[in-house]
Amino acid sequence: MTYKKLFWIFATLQTLLLGCILFLIFHCFSVIHGEPVIGLDTQLLVCISFPLFSLLVKYISLQKT
Numbered sequence: 001m002t003y004k005k006l007f008w009i010f011a012t013l014q015t016l017l018l019g020c021i022l023f024l025i026f027h028c029f030s031v032i033h034g035e036p037v038i039g040l041d042t043q044l045l046v047c048i049s050f051p052l053f054s055l056l057v058k059y060i061s062l063q064k065t
Helices: 003-033 040-064
Strands: none
Touching: 003 040
């Protein structure tokens, strides 16, 4: 298997896991505080955009090597 295929398999899994962890952390903060810390739309935006940005940075660094 080539490095790019391995990268896409594991980087995608890592990105999905990071998004889920962020979502659960924000959900736990809301449960602890008793009311939403941030809105659901902002929570989803952060949980999707941050892992995707991380994936993009990893892909760019892979292209330079």
